[in-house]
Amino acid sequence: MNFIIRPIFGDILFVFGAMVLLLLDFSILRTLFLLKHWHLASVIPDGEIVNAFLTGIRYDAVVASLLLFPVVAAILMPWGLGRRYFVLAWLAIWGGLINFLGVMEIDFYEKFHSRLNPSVFQHLWHDPGVMLSNAYSGLPFLPYLLLSLLLFALFFLGLLVVDKLTQVDGRFGLGRIPPMHRLLAVGALSVMLLLGSQGILGIGPFCMDDSDNTAGTDSFKHHIAINGVYNLVATLTNKGVHLLLGR
Secondary structure: OOOOOHHHHHHHHHHHHHHHHHHHHHHHHHHHHHHHOHHHHOOOOHHHHHHHHHHHHHHHHHHHHHHHHHHHHHOOOOOOOOOOHHHHHHHHHHHHHHHHHHHHHHHHHHHHOOOOOHHHHHHHHHOHHHHHHHHHHHOOHHHHHHHHHHHHHHHHHHHHHHHHHHOOOOOOOOOOOOHHHHHHHHHHHHHHHHHHHOOOOOOOOOOOOOHHHHOOOOHHHHHHHOOHHHHHHHHHHHOHHHHHOOO
16 A cells, blocks of 8 residues: 555544544543432432433533544645644643543532533622632642543543554655545544534434433433533533623
8 A cells, every 4th residue: 555545544543543532531520420429329220320321422422523623624734634743732732621620520510519501600600709719619629630630641641542553654744645535534534523513423313402411300310411511612602692791
């Protein structure tokens, strides 16, 4: 096989590896959330907890897919992802934010009985001083910071391993990848990410909707499924404008 074709397969494998790492990272955070609040989960049947995790993977796939769209777009460059310095930096920044917010939200839920949602931001908007003071005084900030750093270190180490394993021949940048190969790769990966961004990556034929986390009587099992970053982004995009306009 010609060496200028091989890197495109390495880039495709890197995208798949990054997707797996993001989903694994979210699953670890969800597991920590569950263990921290096991007193609430102990009365829920095991099958419903498993179902909540599977639903959560659909939310996780939405966030992971959106984060990987710029990575896939970069494959259109003549040399593909090249040596991936900027791609690794992009994923590292988001990995740090994801782990920091995810760890902090574990105890935030215990204090405010809510994931990050519109009502939380409404309270923060109307009385930010009291809200932040209560949150800071009630959170073991240093241990959680260390835990988030540990999770980030594991995530970034995983990225480096995936990067090394998918650098096919070590000669990235010495030749241009044919445009047709780049277009085919971006097209195939974009289809995968579009499915993932609809919450259906490998989890049945239906798109995710609000009924996935509001139906039923046990609210905690639905809170398990929610992805904190997904909820945060939805809050900022759907409610932020209304709050700023005083609506």
